[in-house]
Amino acid sequence: MSAPLTSFTLAEARDKLAAREVSAQELTDAHIEAIASAGALNAFVVDTADRARADAARSDERLGKGDGGMLEGIPVAIKDLFCTEDIASTAGSRILAGFRPPYEATVTANLWREGAVMLGKTNMDEFAMGSSNETSYYGPVCNPWRATGDNRDLVPGGSSGGSAAAVAGELCLGATGTDTGGSIRQPAAFTGIVGLKPTYGRCSRWGTVAFASSLDQAGPMTRTVQDSAIMLGAMAGHDQKDSTSVDVAVPDYEAALERSVKGLRIGIPTEYRIDGTPQEIADLWDQGIAWLKEAGAEIVEVSLPHTKYALPAYYIVAPAEASSNLARYDGVRYGFREDRDDLTEMYEATRAVGFGSEVKRRVLIGTYVLSAGYYDAYYLRAQKVRTLIADDFKKAWDSVDALLTPTTPGAAFGIGEKSDDPVAMYLNDILTVPANMAGLPAISVPAGLSAQGLPLGLQVVGRAFDEETVLQLGRALERAAAFDHRPTPWWRDQA
Amino acid sequence: MSGVIEGATGPWEMVIGLEVHAQVTSKSKLFSGAATAFGAEPNTQVSLVDAAMPGMLPVINKVCVEQAVRTGLGLKAQINLHSVFDRKNYFYPDLPQGYQISQFLQPVVGAGTLVLDMEDGASREIGITRLHLEQDAGKSVHDMHPDHTYVDLNRSGVALMEIVSEPDLRSPEEAGAYIRKMRSILRYLGTCDGNMEEGSMRADVNVSVRRPGDDYGTRCEIKNVNSIRFVEQAIEVEAQRQVDILEDGGAIHQETRLFDSRKMETRAMRSKEEAHDYRYFPDPDLLPLEFEQAWVDEIAASLPELPDDRKRRFVDELGLSPYDAGVLVAEKEVADYFETVATGRDAKVAANWVTGDLFGALNKADLEIVTSPVTAADLGALIDLIADDTISGRIAKEVFDDMFKTGRAPGDIVEEKGLRQVTDSGAIEAIVDAVLQANQDKVAEYRGGKDKLLGFFVGQVMKQSQGKANPKIVNDLLKKKLGSPGD
Numbered sequence: 001m002s003a004p005l006t007s008f009t010l011a012e013a014r015d016k017l018a019a020r021e022v023s024a025q026e027l028t029d030a031h032i033e034a035i036a037s038a039g040a041l042n043a044f045v046v047d048t049a050d051r052a053r054a055d056a057a058r059s060d061e062r063l064g065k066g067d068g069g070m071l072e073g074i075p076v077a078i079k080d081l082f083c084t085e086d087i088a089s090t091a092g093s094r095i096l097a098g099f100r101p102p103y104e105a106t107v108t109a110n111l112w113r114e115g116a117v118m119l120g121k122t123n124m125d126e127f128a129m130g131s132s133n134e135t136s137y138y139g140p141v142c143n144p145w146r147a148t149g150d151n152r153d154l155v156p157g158g159s160s161g162g163s164a165a166a167v168a169g170e171l172c173l174g175a176t177g178t179d180t181g182g183s184i185r186q187p188a189a190f191t192g193i194v195g196l197k198p199t200y201g202r203c204s205r206w207g208t209v210a211f212a213s214s215l216d217q218a219g220p221m222t223r224t225v226q227d228s229a230i231m232l233g234a235m236a237g238h239d240q241k242d243s244t245s246v247d248v249a250v251p252d253y254e255a256a257l258e259r260s261v262k263g264l265r266i267g268i269p270t271e272y273r274i275d276g277t278p279q280e281i282a283d284l285w286d287q288g289i290a291w292l293k294e295a296g297a298e299i300v301e302v303s304l305p306h307t308k309y310a311l312p313a314y315y316i317v318a319p320a321e322a323s324s325n326l327a328r329y330d331g332v333r334y335g336f337r338e339d340r341d342d343l344t345e346m347y348e349a350t351r352a353v354g355f356g357s358e359v360k361r362r363v364l365i366g367t368y369v370l371s372a373g374y375y376d377a378y379y380l381r382a383q384k385v386r387t388l389i390a391d392d393f394k395k396a397w398d399s400v401d402a403l404l405t406p407t408t409p410g411a412a413f414g415i416g417e418k419s420d421d422p423v424a425m426y427l428n429d430i431l432t433v434p435a436n437m438a439g440l441p442a443i444s445v446p447a448g449l450s451a452q453g454l455p456l457g458l459q460v461v462g463r464a465f466d467e468e469t470v471l472q473l474g475r476a477l478e479r480a481a482a483f484d485h486r487p488t489p490w491w492r493d494q495a
Numbered sequence: 496m497s498g499v500i501e502g503a504t505g506p507w508e509m510v511i512g513l514e515v516h517a518q519v520t521s522k523s524k525l526f527s528g529a530a531t532a533f534g535a536e537p538n539t540q541v542s543l544v545d546a547a548m549p550g551m552l553p554v555i556n557k558v559c560v561e562q563a564v565r566t567g568l569g570l571k572a573q574i575n576l577h578s579v580f581d582r583k584n585y586f587y588p589d590l591p592q593g594y595q596i597s598q599f600l601q602p603v604v605g606a607g608t609l610v611l612d613m614e615d616g617a618s619r620e621i622g623i624t625r626l627h628l629e630q631d632a633g634k635s636v637h638d639m640h641p642d643h644t645y646v647d648l649n650r651s652g653v654a655l656m657e658i659v660s661e662p663d664l665r666s667p668e669e670a671g672a673y674i675r676k677m678r679s680i681l682r683y684l685g686t687c688d689g690n691m692e693e694g695s696m697r698a699d700v701n702v703s704v705r706r707p708g709d710d711y712g713t714r715c716e717i718k719n720v721n722s723i724r725f726v727e728q729a730i731e732v733e734a735q736r737q738v739d740i741l742e743d744g745g746a747i748h749q750e751t752r753l754f755d756s757r758k759m760e761t762r763a764m765r766s767k768e769e770a771h772d773y774r775y776f777p778d779p780d781l782l783p784l785e786f787e788q789a790w791v792d793e794i795a796a797s798l799p800e801l802p803d804d805r806k807r808r809f810v811d812e813l814g815l816s817p818y819d820a821g822v823l824v825a826e827k828e829v830a831d832y833f834e835t836v837a838t839g840r841d842a843k844v845a846a847n848w849v850t851g852d853l854f855g856a857l858n859k860a861d862l863e864i865v866t867s868p869v870t871a872a873d874l875g876a877l878i879d880l881i882a883d884d885t886i887s888g889r890i891a892k893e894v895f896d897d898m899f900k901t902g903r904a905p906g907d908i909v910e911e912k913g914l915r916q917v918t919d920s921g922a923i924e925a926i927v928d929a930v931l932q933a934n935q936d937k938v939a940e941y942r943g944g945k946d947k948l949l950g951f952f953v954g955q956v957m958k959q960s961q962g963k964a965n966p967k968i969v970n971d972l973l974k975k976k977l978g979s980p981g982d
Contacts, residue, residue, distance in 0.1 A: 243782055327592065327594055
C-alpha cells in the first residue's frame with residue numbers, strides 16, 4: 001500500500017479528488033479513523049464524523065458533476081472558537097457548555113460553500129487565552145512531537161493547539177485557527193506546520209467568539225505553504241456583518257507562491273535579537289537569512305525601536321477588550337449557569353465556576369486597566385504604544401518588502417512546565433505579538449529541528465493586505481528548508 | 496412653582512440641566528436589523544446581535560446616524576464629522592452584552608441651542624452641550640412571577656439620542672417648556688415621535704440650588720422621569736429637599752436619585768460604594784463614525800421649516816401676535832392645519848378660528864388636530880362664506896358647530912338650512928320698518944338720547960330675519976331711519 005490518504009497535502013488531495021483518483025468519502029473515512037485513534041492527543045473537543053460523512057457524500061456528487069468548490073471534499077478541522085450551526089461551540093470554556101449556535105460563522109460558512117468537509121471542532125486554550133493549550137476546560141492537548149529519547153508529553157502551543165496537533169498528527173488536511181497574539185503561528189512553530197495570520201480585516205470575525213476584537217484574526221493552519229494559500233483563498237473576503245472587515249479583493253494566493261523572491265528586500269529587525277535567545281534560535285534565523293539571500297533576496301537590517309513595548313502593551317489591550325467581550329457570559333441566556341437565589345450571586349457564581357483561572361486573571365487585568373483613575377496610565381498609554389509600533393512597521397516598509405524573524409523564542413515545552421508562571425508563558429508571544437498590534441499578515445514556516453529534535457519556525461511579516469509576498473517568501477523558506485520531518489505516531493499505540 | 500425658593504436664611508435659586516433620551520425614529524435598531532415598533536409581543540424583535548450571542552458584531556444603521564445629524568442641525572449644533580462609539584460596561588440582565596454601546600468622549604453632535612418661548616412672549620436661549628447616539632437596554636419585567644424576573648429584549652439595541660443641556664434652566668416651568676420645545680423640534684424633524692407615555696422620550700434631571708449670583712452647588716441627578724408633569728414635580732421636591740438640607744447646615748452629596756410621584760419625594764438610587772465604574776473605552780468592533788460635510792449639507796438642505804422659523808414668519812409675514820404664533824407652531828400638525836386655513840385669507844381671522852372655536856371644540860371632544868372632524872379646507876371655506884357676506888359671523892358659529900358634529904362642508908349646511916344671509920335692503924327695510932312700528936315707545940326713548948337702544952333694534956331685526964339679515968345693512972338702515980339720538 002502506498003502512503004496513507006491522511007498524509008496527502010491539501011493540494012495533493014484536491015488534485016486527486018478532482019481527477020477522481022480518490023473519493024471524498026475514502027479520504028474522509030481515513031481521517032475519521034485517524035481521529036478515532038488519536039484520543040491521546042486530545043486535539044478534538046467535538047467529533048462530527050456523521051456530518052463529515054454526509055459532507056463527503058455530497059462532495060463526491062459535486063465532484064462527479066465537475067462542479068466542486070475550491071476545497072471540495074477536503075476534510076478540515078475547525079478551532080472551537082468558531083460558532084458552527086447546531087454543533088456545540090465551546091471556546092474551550094465550561095461557561096459555553098451546552099451551547100449550540102443557531103448560526104454559522106462567516107469563515108466556516110465560506111469553507112462549507114467551497115465544499116470543505118467538517119471533521120470536528122478542535123481543542124483550544126479557553127477563549128483563546130493561552131500559549132500552551134493548557135487552559136482548556138477540556139484538558140490540555142498533547143503535541144504529536146516528542147523530544148528525542150524522551151517520552152514526556154509536550155504542549156502543542158496555543159491557543160490553536162488542537163488545530164496544530166490535528167494538522168501535525170495528520171488527523172485533517174488543514175484546520176482553522178485564530179491569532180490574537182500568536183495563537184496560529186506559535187503552535188504552528190511548535191508542531192512543525194505552517195500557520196498564517198492574515199491582515200486584520202482580511203477574514204470576517206462574525207460568528208467567531210471574541211477574545212480581543214481589535215486583534216483577533218482567523219487564518220489557516222496546514223502542512224504546506226501552498227495549502228495555506230489555498231485555504232486562505234476560501235476563508236477570506238469582505239463581510240458586511242463585520243464593520244472591521246475590509247473590502248479588498250481576494251487575490252489568487254496560490255498563483256503568488258512560485259514567484260521568485262529575487263530582488264525582494266527583506267528586513268532583519270535588530271530589536272528581535274532579544275537577550276537570552278537560545279543559540280539554536282539565533283542560528284535558525286541566520287540560516288533563514290542565508291536561504292533568502294541565496295534565493296536572490298536582499299537582506300537589510302532595520303530598526304523597529306518600539307518592539308520591546310509590544311508585549312506589555314498587548315497584555316493591556318487584549319485583556320481590556322476581553323474583560324468587556326466576556327461580560328455577555330452571565331448565565332442568563334445561554335451556556336452554563338450556576339443557580340443562586342439572588343441575581344448578583346448568580347452572576348458571580350456562574351462566572352467563578354464557568355471561567356478558568358487564566359480567563360479570570362485576564363478579565364481582572366482588563367477590568368483594572370480600564371478602571372477610572374487607571375485608564376490613562378494603562379489602556380490609553382498602551383494604545384499610544386500600539387500606534388508607535390504600527391508606525392515602526394510603516395517606516396520599515398519604506399526600505400523593505402517583508403521582515404524575517406524567528407516565530408518563537410524556543411521549542412515546545414513540557415505540559416505543566418510553565419503553567420505556574422504566567423509571565424514566562426506570556427513571553428512565548430514576544431516575537432508574534434507585534435504583527436497583531438500592527439494588524440499585519442505573518443506566517444510561520446517550519447524551518448528546522450532543535451537539538452532535542454523538536455520543530456522550530458521562522459516568521460515572515462508583510463505589509464497590510466500583502467499576504468501574497470508573505471506566502472511567496474514562506475514558500476521560498478519552505479523550499480530551502482525542505483522540512484520533511486514528521487512526528488512518530490506514538491498516540492496510535494494508545495488508542 | 497417658581498425658580499426661587501424663599502428659605503429661612505434667604506432666597507435660593509434652582510439650577511437645572513436636562514438629559515433627554517429620545518428614541519430615534521427608524522425601522523431597525525442602531526446596530527442590528529431587528530424591528531423597533533412599539534407594543535410587539537415580548538422578545539419578538541430581537542436579533543442575534545441584540546441577544547449578545549457569542550461572536551455577533553454590531554453594524555451601524557446609517558438611518559440612525561442621519562437622524563442624529565438631522566436633529567443636530569435642527570438644534571443649530573456643531574456636527575462632528577468624526578465621532579467614536581464607546582462601550583459603557585456594567586452588568587444587568589436587560590443588558591445582554593454586559594455593555595451599552597454609546598458615545599463618551601467624541602459625540603456625533605456638539606454644542607447647539609434651543610430657544611424657549613416664555614409665557615410673556617419673550618424668548619430665552621438654552622445651551623445644548625451635546626447629542627450622542629446610544630443603545631437602549633431591554634426591559635426587566637418583575638410582576639409576572641412572584642420570585643422570577645422576566646426580560647424582554649425588544650427594546651435592546653434600539654437607537655436613542657441622548658441630548659444634554661447646559662445647566663441653563665432656572666425653574667420647573669422652564670424645564671417643562673424645554674422638554675415641550677425639544678419634543679416639538681424632534682417631531683418637526685421626524686427624528687423622534689416624542690411619545691413620553693410609550694417611553695420614546697425620557698429625561699434625567701440634574702438639580703442643584705445656590706444663592707443667586709453664587710457658583711453652582713452640588714447637583715443630584717433624578718433618573719428616568721417619564722412625563723413633563725413629573726419632571727416639574729421632581730425638580731420642585733428635589734430643590735426643596737436640597738434647600739432644607741443646606742439650611743440645616745448640611746451638605747449635598749452628588750448622587751443618582753429616583754422620583755416617587757405618589758409620595759412626592761426623591762430617593763437615593765444607590766449608595767456611593769456601589770457607584771458604577773463604567774470603564775468606557777472605544778468599541779473595537781466599530782470603526783470611528785466618519786462622514787463627509789457634503790452629506791451633512793444634503794441633510795441640511797432637506798430640513799423642514801422648524802418651529803422658531805415658522806413662528807417668526809407667522810409674526811413677520813402674517814401679522815400674528817407672538818403669542819398666537821407660538822401656540823400655532825408648537826405642533827407641526829396644528830401649524831400645517833393653520834397654514835392651509837390661512838392661505839389666501841385673512842391670517843388673523845384664520846388664527847382666531849383655529850385657536851378659538853376649533854381648539855375649544857377639539858378640547859371638549861378630547862380630539863387632536865389630526866382627528867379633527869372639520870378639515871382645514873372646510874374651515875377655510877367657512878371663513879370665505881363670512882368674507883363674501885354669504886353668512887354672518889353669528890350664523891358661522893352655528894354652521895361650525897354643525898360641521899364639527901357632522902363633518903359636512905359649510906356650503907352644504909348653509910344651503911340646506913337656508914342660512915344664506917339676506918342682503919336685499921328692500922327686504923331688510925321692511926323688517927326694520929315693522930320693528931320700529933311695533934316699538935314706538937323705544938323709538939321715542941332712543942331719539943330722546945338713549946342711544947344704547949340701537950342694539951335692541953338690531954337684535955329685534957336679526958330675530959325677525961332669523962339671523963340672516965346682513966348686520967351692516969341692518970345697522971345702516973336703522974341709523975338712517977332713527978336719525979341721530981337726541982335729535
